[in-house]
Every structure is written in C-alpha cells, then in structure tokens.
Amino acid sequence: MARPIALVDCNNFYASCERLFQPQLRGLPIVVLSNNDGCVIARSNEAKALGIVMGDPWHLVKDRHAGSGIVVRSSNYTLYGDLSARVMRVLSDFSPELEVYSIDEAFLGLGGFEGRLEAHARQLRATVLQWTGIPVSVGIAPTKTLAKVANRTAKKDPASGGVCVLLTRAAQDEALGRLELTDLWGVAGRMAERLTALGIATPLQLRDADPTIVRRHTSVVMERMIHELRGTPCLDLERHSPDRKSIMATRSFGRPVALRREMEEAVASHTARAAEKMRRQGLATASLIVFAHTNRYRPDQPQYGGTRPVQLTVATADTGRLTRAAMFGLDCIWRDGFSYKKAGVVFPTLIKAGAVQGSLFLHPDDPRSKTLMASIDALNRRYGRGTIAYGTATGAKGWTLRAEHLSARYTTRWGDLLAVR
C-alpha cells in the first residue's frame, strides 16, 4: 500500500483570519470580499448557512440579506499570507514531507506513522489551533485525490471531529458513495457532463470505469484520476515549489473606461506590479503579454478582447549568451545541414556557437553517450536546471539533445543569466 497522505485544510480560512483578532465576531456571519469589493470570496459557516455562495456579487448579496447582520471585510492578503506561513510552520513539525498546496492547504506525507495516523492527525489539529488560532480539517488516504475526499468528509461530518481516515476499501466506498462527480478534485461542470454522456454519473462509477476508454474520450487527466481513486498514486508530493511559469497582475476597473490615457496608466501600473513580483521571486522573463477585454456581463453591449505579446530583446540577447556559454562547455563541433538518422549511425557532431538550438543523435550503445550525458548534467548544475534538456525521442534510436532557449512562456532565474555575462 502506498504511504498515507494527509490533506490539511484551514476551515473558512479568510473568515477565520478576520475572526482571530476580533473574537466578538464569533458566531456571526462573516463574508470577505475580493478586490474592489466585487465578489464574496470567503464565508464563515454562519454566512454559508444564509445561502451566500462563493463568487456571489456583493451588491446583490447586500440587497438580498439586508438587515441580517452580516459582517463584511475587504480582503487583507498581507494578514492571510502571514497567518498561512505560521500554520505551515506548525505543520512542518508533523511531517518531514510537506507540500504547501495553496494559501490554506497542505499535503503531508505520513509514511512511518501507520498505526497511529488518527491520533497523529488529532494532535496536529489541536496544535495548529492552539498555536495559531486557525481551525483545520485533516483527511488521510493513500493518494492525494482520496485525501481530498477524506478532507471533505472530515469537514462535512460533525461526528468526525475534523479528522477522516480513508485507508480501507470499505471506508472509501462509503465516502465516495456520498459524493457527486463535481465534488471530486479536478472534475467540474464540463467534465461531469462529458463523463455522464459516457454513462459515468457517480464517483464510484468513475473509479470502476475502464481507464483506457475514459482517456480516449477525455484526457490523460481523467485516466490518472481513476488510478488515484483506486488508491494508486499518480500525483506525487512536491516538496519544493517550482519557479512560476507566469506571473500576472490584473484588475477589473469597476466601471467603464473610455479614455486612452486612463487605459495606458492602468497598463503601466499593472506592468510595474508584475515586474515587482517577478524580481521578488528572483525571476526574469523574455516576454510579456498585455490583454484587456470589455465587461462580459453585458452581452447586450459590443464585446472586444485584445491581446498583445511583447518580446523583450534584452532578455533574448542574454538567452543567446547563456546558450553559447553552455555550449562551449560541450566538446562538440557543429555540422551544418541535414543528416539522416540511420540505425547504428552516429552523428557526434553538434553545435554552432551562438546557435539557440541544435540536435544531436547518438546511439544508446555508444560509450560517448554516457560522457555526453555527464557533461550535460554538469552544465545544468552549473547554469541552473533546465539550461539543457535531453531525453530519448519517441521511436528514435538515439538521444536527442536540445539546447533550452527561453520560450515566450517561460521565465528563468536572473542568476543563470548573470553567471555567463
């Protein structure tokens, strides 16, 4: 059996944070609003009981629930981020394997705790509450997807005391039997419709469906989901959060904008914010994208959406330098033009200085392959992971070596660029 995984989720996180420093809010319905106070993005249990839904426009909720004593807060992400970090620090005491999944959720690997999982989880829960004031729920299962199910059960079932363990098939059957497709992590309306059209209408039916057929009609994501529901892990814990692949700064205007000048100012200020975030994360980029669209809630009015990618030439030049420097570390010579790949034929020739990309084919049995792979590993250690990527091409008889250049969609570390200047 796979090692147990716990999903720890903070209950009504933003609302709990607001309540933390104002205990007089206990027992009252609280809602937290998005930027511009546009939408409801968090609710206390009391607010949920009033029927207020996630994403509800506040101006409608306000009218509908006038006089019901709802407490309203604008969101305060600095506060939430700080409290989140405290919760995660406490969690790290309960397992060496911690994946911070979102601001209010974390997966924990619990290998080695078999036999005392429930006690461990209850202690975790009590400790987080005592040290941070934030209530959490804990779901434990052999896979992430089932841990999500367990967590949901822990939240919904008052008798659980906030902890649910789903290690046996019987327990999993019972929990899954109470859910709908869209309760599963990774299934929303569209996918549920497609599955239903295939004759799969419940989580249990999905688990017991033929993965190959489901994949053919949907995608590899659902195939993985089936295995996860059966207790075979397809999604690993990611203990080190990888670099961001994109960074955004977007805002609704809250009212129609008609002046070009006003739009320009907004673009400039959003760009500056995105760049700040990027630098804070130690990243750089080769391109940026500006987009804008009209109010999609007014289909009666003419609609427009525009996107403009911008290539940054400075970063591109640095890319060339990075590639060149990396290439110089390889003991290879460029051979221009085209070569056939034939079984057993070795093309040990590669690289034109300054070229952004090239290919190399080596027969797997050729001892030079090993040397080459070792030198690539060394380069990647020196210049950063991903500087050069390689792998076995599908159906090919040799290795394919690809010099990683910065594609428009990816960012890279400043340090990598600086290292080769």
Add this chain to the structure above:
DNA sequence: TCTGGGGTCCTAGGACCC
C-alpha cells in the same frame, strides 16, 4: 452602477527545421 485575481495542465493543429 456595482460581477475576483492568480495560477496550472492538456490537446490540437499548423508552421517550421534539418
């Protein structure tokens, strides 16, 4: 009048390269 913001992954198709 007022309807969030920030992300990820997958697929398909076409252009392009050698």
Add this chain to the structure above:
DNA sequence: TCTGGGGTCCTAGGACCC
C-alpha cells in the same frame, strides 16, 4: 549517399483549482 519524416515550437482554446 540520403528530400521523407521525426521532432520542436507556437498559438489558441478548454478545463480546472484555490
């Protein structure tokens, strides 16, 4: 010797998550 076909990249769209 070798001009078909393996492979990559880009774009757009779709779907999902918190």
